[in-house]
Amino acid sequence: MPKYEVDEAKLRQLEEYIDSLSNKEGALIPVLYKAQEIFGYLPKDVQLFIARKLGIFAAKVYGVTTFYSYFTMQPRGKHVINICMGTACFVKGADKILEEIKKELDIKEGNMSKDGMFSVDTLRCVGACGLAPVVMVDGKVYGRVKVEDVKGILDEYRKREG
Amino acid sequence: MINITINDIKLQVPYGTTILDAAKMANIHIPTLCHLNLHDINMVNRTASCRVCLVEVEGRRNLAPACATECFEGMVVKTNTERAIRARRTMVELLLSDHPTDCLVCEKNGNCDLQRLAAELGIRKIRYEGEKSTYTKDSSSGALYRNPDKCIMCRRCETMCNEVQTCGIYSAVDRGFETVVAPAFNLPMIDTQCTFCGQCVSVCPTAALTEVSYVDKVWEALFDSEKYVIAQTAPAIRVALGEEFGLNPGDNVTGKMVAALRRLGFKKVFDTNFAADVTIVEEAKEFIDRLNGKGRLPILTSCCPSWVKFIEHQFPELLDIPSTCKSPHMMFGAIAKTYFAEKFNIDPEKIVVVSIMPCIAKKYEIQRKEFKHGNLQDVDYVITTREFARMIREAGLDFTKLPDEDFDNPLGESTGAAVIFGATGGVIEAALRTAYEWITGESLGNVEFNEVRGLKGFKEATVKIKDMDIKIGVANGLGNARKLLEDIRDGKRFYHAIEIMACPGGCINGGGQPYHHGNLDIVKARLEALYKLDKSKPLRKSHENPAVIQMYKEYIGEIGGEKAHKLLHTHYTKREKI
Ligand code: SF4
Ligand code: SF4
Ligand code: FES
Ligand code: FES
Numbered sequence: 001m002p003k004y005e006v007d008e009a010k011l012r013q014l015e016e017y018i019d020s021l022s023n024k025e026g027a028l029i030p031v032l033y034k035a036q037e038i039f040g041y042l043p044k045d046v047q048l049f050i051a052r053k054l055g056i057f058a059a060k061v062y063g064v065t066t067f068y069s070y071f072t073m074q075p076r077g078k079h080v081i082n083i084c085m086g087t088a089c090f091v092k093g094a095d096k097i098l099e100e101i102k103k104e105l106d107i108k109e110g111n112m113s114k115d116g117m118f119s120v121d122t123l124r125c126v127g128a129c130g131l132a133p134v135v136m137v138d139g140k141v142y143g144r145v146k147v148e149d150v151k152g153i154l155d156e157y158r159k160r161e162g
Numbered sequence: 163m164i165n166i167t168i169n170d171i172k173l174q175v176p177y178g179t180t181i182l183d184a185a186k187m188a189n190i191h192i193p194t195l196c197h198l199n200l201h202d203i204n205m206v207n208r209t210a211s212c213r214v215c216l217v218e219v220e221g222r223r224n225l226a227p228a229c230a231t232e233c234f235e236g237m238v239v240k241t242n243t244e245r246a247i248r249a250r251r252t253m254v255e256l257l258l259s260d261h262p263t264d265c266l267v268c269e270k271n272g273n274c275d276l277q278r279l280a281a282e283l284g285i286r287k288i289r290y291e292g293e294k295s296t297y298t299k300d301s302s303s304g305a306l307y308r309n310p311d312k313c314i315m316c317r318r319c320e321t322m323c324n325e326v327q328t329c330g331i332y333s334a335v336d337r338g339f340e341t342v343v344a345p346a347f348n349l350p351m352i353d354t355q356c357t358f359c360g361q362c363v364s365v366c367p368t369a370a371l372t373e374v375s376y377v378d379k380v381w382e383a384l385f386d387s388e389k390y391v392i393a394q395t396a397p398a399i400r401v402a403l404g405e406e407f408g409l410n411p412g413d414n415v416t417g418k419m420v421a422a423l424r425r426l427g428f429k430k431v432f433d434t435n436f437a438a439d440v441t442i443v444e445e446a447k448e449f450i451d452r453l454n455g456k457g458r459l460p461i462l463t464s465c466c467p468s469w470v471k472f473i474e475h476q477f478p479e480l481l482d483i484p485s486t487c488k489s490p491h492m493m494f495g496a497i498a499k500t501y502f503a504e505k506f507n508i509d510p511e512k513i514v515v516v517s518i519m520p521c522i523a524k525k526y527e528i529q530r531k532e533f534k535h536g537n538l539q540d541v542d543y544v545i546t547t548r549e550f551a552r553m554i555r556e557a558g559l560d561f562t563k564l565p566d567e568d569f570d571n572p573l574g575e576s577t578g579a580a581v582i583f584g585a586t587g588g589v590i591e592a593a594l595r596t597a598y599e600w601i602t603g604e605s606l607g608n609v610e611f612n613e614v615r616g617l618k619g620f621k622e623a624t625v626k627i628k629d630m631d632i633k634i635g636v637a638n639g640l641g642n643a644r645k646l647l648e649d650i651r652d653g654k655r656f657y658h659a660i661e662i663m664a665c666p667g668g669c670i671n672g673g674g675q676p677y678h679h680g681n682l683d684i685v686k687a688r689l690e691a692l693y694k695l696d697k698s699k700p701l702r703k704s705h706e707n708p709a710v711i712q713m714y715k716e717y718i719g720e721i722g723g724e725k726a727h728k729l730l731h732t733h734y735t736k737r738e739k740i
Contacts, residue, residue: 048740
């Protein structure tokens with residue numbers, strides 16, 4: 001068997017799931033859902049494994065993965081930080097907030113922090129322009145965020161993990 | 163049959179006929195772009211994505227794409243109303259708004275369907291100014307060039323690669339404006355299971371897919387007085403090259419082709435057909451050895467580098483069955499830099515071997531590490547029939563007026579068995595001619611094996627040799643090859659010998675040939691021309707080629723012997739599915 005550079009126990013779990021399916025045709029999307037549930041994201045080797053296991057082309061799997069915004073090829077942190085980049089928030093300095101968060105976590109947009117605690121994404125207007133600039137963590141909204149607030153917000157979640 | 167009316171013309175058409183096909187019957191032209199119907203090889207692209215073929219159907223509010231709309235009883239179609247003409251033009255303008263406009267310096271200038279359409283629809287200005295997508299270009303394989311900026315999302319390549327070649331390289335990736343046809347994980351092509359057959363290139367309407375060109379490198383070598391540049395020409399190009407200069411498909415232009423090469427400055431003009439004869443004696447020997455229990459049956463031909471890469475990725479468990487023979491042009495390269503160099507006292511370091519091929523895969527093949535010896539590469543450059551035509555034009559040669567000239571000796575001599583290498587079934591027929599005589603010790607009366615000829619995707623024949631019934635299989639197109647190999651692997655079918663060519667129809671329809679623009683009658687004409695050439699040759703069996711016999715006597719020694727193995731044979735590598 002070719003080598004896959006992903007967690008082996010998780011891969012076995014995925015394999016069991018695929019083996020349990022009575023009908024493998026048309027199973028691609030449910031399998032991708034399951035895989036993302038298990039791994040948290042869909043790295044290349046997981047997609048390759050799925051392609052070979054289901055007997056379909058890797059390009060097809062990749063096409064589906066990139067078509068649905070639900071699927072992601074980037075690992076997600078425990079806590080997902082979303083920064084609104086809509087016009088109102090942008091005018092109020094959302095880009096500076098984003099910079100500060102990236103600096104504080106030492107990561108790029110779309111990526112996960114090394115400790116696996118956070119990942120960062122940007123959004124278009126989330127409909128709370130009155131509170132601009134807006135930052136959301138796991139769906140919780142923080143309004144009128146200032147650069148100085150960033151560390152405090154992150155610490156809230158860091159503390160929770162102990 | 164159903165009755166319909168198109169532009170006031172009444173006609174009857176069979177059930178299931180599209181408006182486009184019905185219009186053709188009535189001699190009405192509807193422009194198309196994404197649509198492509200290659201029924202000879204069972205490929206129809208039905209994406210209906212470009213909407214360039216919109217027409218009015220009475221009683222329907224929306225315009226209908228003619229290529230994807232079936233006729234119904236009493237249908238009334240109008241193709242030339244103001245609304246339809248405007249809509250079609252708008253569709254092309256929209257395509258152009260996200261397309262580079264560097265036609266003047268584009269590889270496909272003069273051969274591009276989008277360019278032709280813009281001219282046909284009289285587009286003089288692009289009214290829509292849009293954001294243009296830019297993507298990474300890919301020449302990682304040194305064979306196939308991808309420029310996704312020029313992709314119009316017709317997805318013909320995807321249909322060709324998935325359905326005909328079953329390699330599944332492309333898929334539509336991302337969504338919305340960002341969508342592009344790309345390989346898995348946007349990998350460089352060299353890291354995929356692409357076989358570089360170039361069939362996607364053959365059907366791409368624009369320059370989104372072309373070959374990596376070596377024309378400039380070849381010019382450079384030709385103008386370098388230190389270098390000794392020699393050419394070899396594949397069998398399939400001599401019956402196609404003329405098309406680039408307004409001659410008919412299938413016109414045999416061997417003599418003018420040789421003359422052109424000489425005028426471009428090649429020191430020697432040799433023929434890959436010579437090496438094809440060498441391939442046959444080596445392969446026939448290997449076949450007879452295997453029949454005698456030395457090695458596994460069936461034996462598979464190995465002349466097609468695209469097919470070789472396919473089996474390496476898709477059937478790594480079967481790598482002991484292809485013949486170990488190098489492809490003919492690789493044999494030629496090895497012979498040129500040893501036998502020829504020694505015989506004529508030329509420093510092999512100075513020799514530059516240029517292969518002129520109908521094929522894109524051979525550009526990849528020459529880079530394989532098995533074919534490098536120190537800093538010497540068996541073959542230095544591969545250019546396609548199309549690139550060769552470009553060089554002839556650049557040099558200002560009036561091709562059709564050139565005199566007919568002969569190949570140089572000794573590597574220019576060949577038999578009729580070699581020339582049919584260019585068509586599906588030809589290699590196995592050539593091998594049979596030799597194997598038959600060697601096994602029986604008798605002369606073969608009728609050398610023509612008609613069952614293995616023709617464009618059908620799969621052919622078989624049983625040939626009686628002495629008291630044996632030798633079963634032969636022939637597949638062309640990688641999808642047909644895949645089916646056959648699955649059966650071989652699973653023990654469902656048995657053959658003694660199998661020939662496989664990646665391109666539907668064989669090299670005459672190779673990915674580097676003049677564009678057929680969807681008309682496969684061109685390929686049929688080339689096929690017939692090759693068999694005519696075979697018939698016209700005084701010698702039609704490879705083992706009778708006097709230059710080949712002399713080379714073995716002077717240099718190589720025994721057929722299938724030690725030196726032969728060192729120079730003329732190769733080995734295969736397992737590769738992953740991706
Ligand atoms: S060159 Fe052949 S195998 Fe490669 S993508 Fe094109 S059609 Fe598919
Ligand atoms: S069939 Fe001929 S042209 Fe096509 S890839 Fe094979 S060798 Fe090249
Ligand atoms: S722009 Fe950020 S909430 Fe509207
Ligand atoms: S040709 Fe009909 S939709 Fe493209």
